[in-house]
Amino acid sequence: VRVDRRSFLGLAAGALIWPQTLRPGGSVSAEPVPFVGEGAAPLGAAFGEGLDGRLYTDVSTITRGNPIVPNDRYYVRTRVPSDLPVARSWAVRVLGPGGRAVRVTLDDLRRAAAPRGVHVMECAGNGAFARFGMLSAAEWTGVPVVSLLERAGISEPGSRVLASGHDAHATASSSSSAGASWIFTVEELARAEAFLATAMNGAALPADHGAPVRLLVPTWYGCSSIKWLSEIAVVDPGAPSTPQMKEFASRTDQDGVPERAADYKPAIMELAALPVQVEKLRGEGPARCRILGLAWGGGRLPETVLVESSRQAPARVPLISAPAAPWGFWSCEWTPPGVGRYNISVQIDDPGVRARRLAQGFYTRTVAVTSL
Ligand SMILES: Nc1nc2c(c(=O)[nH]1)N[C@H]1C(S)=C(S)[C@@H](COP(=O)(O)O)O[C@H]1N2
């Protein structure tokens, strides 16, 4: 039988054999301490449709030994549009200066596709409401964007291109605007090593993740990685920002909501860190817990992070990198002084690293300790 995590938490711990990912390493048995005050949507399963369709990843399953999220558990923000054209006839139009146009077919892309590495992606709109599950990592296959821009004569430094997806959703959304598109300079795309992805974790790109082809902009928030990509077109230097850029302006840390694309900063993920599991260790004293967590973004991970919980001095813990994924993993022990609710947060004290969302408490989570 498959036991989902929610029913799992409700069962008596003694009756269970914990899956590998929940076991704290040694032979000491452990019991999860739940995060509270967060959303109640299911984890690891898609729900809803179109623009309001989501899948929240169960971030507690992302571990050092298991840093990649399988395709069917990878977070989804906007599910496949209801009337996507058939893949057979799909091509990406690349429109260059002076009316120069190149039609890149799926065959062209598949022939040129090569492994592009493992990348972490987070929705800029992630949050406690989603149990921070709009965060995943996968191994991608694709074709560098810059090589396609060159074919259409887009190479002038400072050129801006508009990447658009096919978003024809039959039902309107209450909270998101349809028609995802983003404007980049060629330098931004080159620096990020952006690519058109045709495969994900060794399998054809799934429909909800942008099949048959999506843009993937490593190190940037997910909002710029346009799914169901249909066109990349050069735009003039004063081009207006897109509705998608405006929708995500505050979450990508822009100054207000700039009207012109040229006034947007790159939507790069700053350093972030998140507790993903708290477990009570048993058999070795009364109330010891272990906190496991992730760190990502910021270009370069610091060597240590400070883990804070209410009513206890911060602990400095090392960040351990995964062998083949750009996550940092950390863990520390924690002794709650009594039953109650505790906030757990991570701080960075490296003055060279900007981590505003962390500093603002965006990734702080609360656990409820109900017995010692
Ligand atoms: N065409 C299209 N592309 C899109 C979106 C969208 O709504 N439509 N959402 C964006 C946002 S906000 C995110 S976070 C990522 C999520 O990609 P995923 O669903 O594969 O995880 O896709 C981006 N690309």
Ligand SMILES: [Mo]
């Ligand atoms: Mo997003």
